Amino acid sequence: MRERKKQATREALRTAALRLALKHGPDNVRVDDIAEAAGVSPRTYNNYFSSREQAIVAAVTAQRASQVAAAVLARPAEVGLADAVIDAVVGQYADQGEHAPEALLMIAASPALRACYVDTVTTIEGPLAEAITERCPDVDRLTAQVLAAGLGAAAKVALRQWLQSADVAPSMPGFVVPSGSLPDLVRAALTPFAPALDAAAVGPPAADPR
Amino acid sequence: MRERKKQATREALRTAALRLALKHGPDNVRVDDIAEAAGVSPRTYNNYFSSREQAIVAAVTAQRASQVAAAVLARPAEVGLADAVIDAVVGQYADQGEHAPEALLMIAASPALRACYVDTVTTIEGPLAEAITERCPDVDRLTAQVLAAGLGAAAKVALRQWLQSADVAPSMPGFVVPSGSLPDLVRAALTPFAPALDAAAVGPPAADPR
DNA sequence: GCGCAAACCTGCGTGCACGCAAAAATGTGC
DNA sequence: GCACATTTTTGCGTGCACGCAGGTTTGCGC
Known part of the structure; x- marks a missing residue:
């Protein structure tokens, strides 16, 4: 209570x-x-x-963390870890909630808010790591944490770039319209890690034969 | 002047x-x-x-960024991108400079300093991305940035864990002795990304055949 | 209901980050 | 050497984050 x-x-x-x-x-x-x-x-x-x-x-990103974790576990067990995780994260940025457009515009216009918004991605890393270990109990804790952190970092890069694509153009204040599809950008940023995810899911303890 | x-x-x-x-x-x-x-x-x-x-x-981490970039480019061209990059980053934490021991102890003991110290890893990401594109001109800008950010995130996880391994033990103040080899920890944290690095270095524009 | 312990809210004080505009220092053309 | 344009430094003012030490609320056992 x-x-x-x-x-x-x-x-x-x-x-x-x-x-x-x-x-x-x-x-x-x-x-x-x-x-x-x-x-x-x-x-x-x-x-x-x-x-x-x-x-x-926080008014915009309130329950992102829990949603991502749930989304990862919601994917059918057949799909690979990489696809599951990447789709889950991309999904978070697919539908920006109700009044988000104006809010996002304001955030994009203010450097301080932008930085803070990008930083909120950090909050998903913990739950994401848990979701990974839950889905693939064979990957060890450190690896899961590292993968989650890496994905978070990639998402940050994408977000930063998307938000920044506004003020490159010498537009008048308020005229900040992030260009391109954010989900596509996020997916492009996360894809390079697909090999790492699948490798971890398949053979974590396999010392590489040399 | x-x-x-x-x-x-x-x-x-x-x-x-x-x-x-x-x-x-x-x-x-x-x-x-x-x-x-x-x-x-x-x-x-x-x-x-x-x-x-x-x-x-900063007194401890002054020129880390430039050193890492240099180290990446210094590796012979034959070794794969993954090995080159991982060795370069690990090397940064192999030899802590002269008066570092006492300084590191102090940093480990203060949460605020710890956080700040971990954050300095961010400064290597830019140069690291440049070094990657310089070594492998075929990987596109976004991928290089993402890989660098991922490596940075992994290093942060390792650093955080190493610094934190101190105050888990209910030791008396000042008795903070991070356990284990930091270079080994960093290497373990970076290794999961090796597949991603090598994949990017080999076939960046190859759309996956489906 | 009643008292008690824990959690929470609040006011105060301190140190800090930073925008702004004036002053000082450092180069540059003549 | 001298006026001038730029870059740096500085003082000041404001708003902010947070430790600390009470006061207040909340929930529990009886």
Whole structure:
């Protein structure tokens, strides 16, 4: 019951942060404003989010981590690890939720928000590693962690590039329209790791014969 | 000639930061102290380093980025990309410089410093990507970036684990002795990516026949 | 209901990162 | 050597993150 309230506060902070940021622009929102809008003290804000941008971004990326893990395990057992994992991650960026378009535009326009948004990919690495070991119990812990981290890093590269493709053009402020399909870019970024994933899934303890 | 002076200031700040941190403990050093010891204003400090920990850590990791890139290109052309790259990265953690032992101990003991130290691995990713494309001009830019990022992520996992292996044991403060060989750990962390590296080096544009 | 322990929220104080604009230092053409 | 354009340094002000030490709420056993 206590947990209920905590999640509620989290949610309130997230949505308040996003709403205010969209309304007044990301630089014209102070932490105090968000806290007040959510009905908590400014100090409490930092018990939930350790930076100002984090709350705004969290409104968009809230349950990505758990979704990815679930998606990996949801793939039929026949498909290889590489396909399962890559499809799962790509799927996360296929459907950006409801009000995401405007939010993403704002995030793309602000360097600080961009960086924070890209960093949230890190949160999927833990669950992803667990999902990998669950699907392939033979790969050892370190390898699973490393593979998950590698995939996360690849996704970050893709995200960064997609978000950046905006401000290369000397466009007027607000005119940031990331070009190309994000899912395609993510898939392209993850594909180089397919050999590593399949190799790990097949013969983890096999010392290479030399 | 101007560049000279900047590098000198950087160096002064780095060494001053490390010296003071070792002397008084990492938490008892303010940026004002470091700045004063280096003979610049506190504000200038933040023109060179964007966080307090960064200067301390930089004293240990200063030219790692360029060294890795050089090491990759130094390997004879016959050895595969995977071996070349992995050896180069592992080599970076084989010989910790002169006064590193005590510095590393301090870094391992402070969570903030640990995080910052791990983050410096990011700086090698750019040069590493360049080195990869230089060695294998056929791999496209995105793939090279992704591979470099993946390797960086793997190295971070290894580093984090090594540094953390200390405070698992309920040891008394200061008694943090990372166990096991760091180079071995790093190699183990990077090895899962070997198949991906070799696959990229061999047939990058080959669409998989289906 | 009642008291108690744990978890949580809050105010305060400190140190820090960084934008901004003026001042100082460093090169450049003449 | 002298005026000038650039780059660096610096002081100042603001907002932010977080440790700490109470006060407040929440849930549990009785």
